[in-house]
């Protein structure tokens with residue numbers, strides 16, 4: 001039985017990424033708006049759009065703290081952010097649901113998502129994903145590393161130097177694999193289950209493109225930042 005050991009530099013890498021992940025969160029005043037009492041589909045859409053915009057800003061700041069990311073080709077950095085934003089946001093909102101936010105927030109957030117003009121065919125897989133993430137009971141280091149692995153996916157559209165991204169992603173995957181073995185010794189398949197969620201994320205991301213199209217058709221407006229990152 002090989003002894004799994006996280007090296008000193010892997011420990012340091014994990015600390016940088018986890019601290020950055022915890023430091024960059026949606027500001028409380030934005031999150032609090034979820035509790036205001038208007039519940040129309042319009043109001044819900046506007047609130048969620050504000051959450052998404054704030055979340056993208058948080059994501060950009062977090063990504064800058066991934067060791068090696070800023071050394072990548074500038075255009076590749078943009079391509080990675082555009083290509084992974086939706087998946088990173090699904091991961092984050094899933095973790096918000098599984099973390100059980102302050103009393104009532106989770107229910108309110110679920111209610112607003114269910115009543116924001118998203119068709120049932122997308123709501124079901126979305127909440128199934130939230131549930132499957134919750135069942136993993138990830139520690140915060142695993143959450144931060146899984147988000148980092150998602151951002152560092154080499155085969156996003158328009159990435160030129162895929163090898164450079166692959167090298168960074170492999171570094172993160174190695175730490176995540178060891179962490180899973182150490183955190184879940186009784187579950188040798190845990191790391192494989194985590195990576196399975198990344199496949200589920202890709203499917204959700206395709207659904208999301210259709211969600212955007214149907215919102216557009218109903219003349220819903222997005223913010224400039226979301227238009228840029230989602231090409232809407």
Ligand SMILES: Cc1cc(OCc2c(-c3c(Cl)cncc3Cl)noc2C(C)C)ccc1-c1ccc2c(C(=O)O)cn(C)c2c1
Nearest residue numbers: 025026031045048049051052055086089090092093096113
């Ligand atoms: C919960 C949500 C939704 C959201 O996007 C909302 C949307 C989505 C969509 C959908 Cl519904 C579900 N998952 C992912 C997407 Cl990206 N698709 O389009 C939109 C808008 C443009 C209508 C963006 C961000 C959060 C979010 C994330 C983190 C936190 C957080 C914390 O970290 O402490 C506290 N709060 C209240 C959070 C809210």
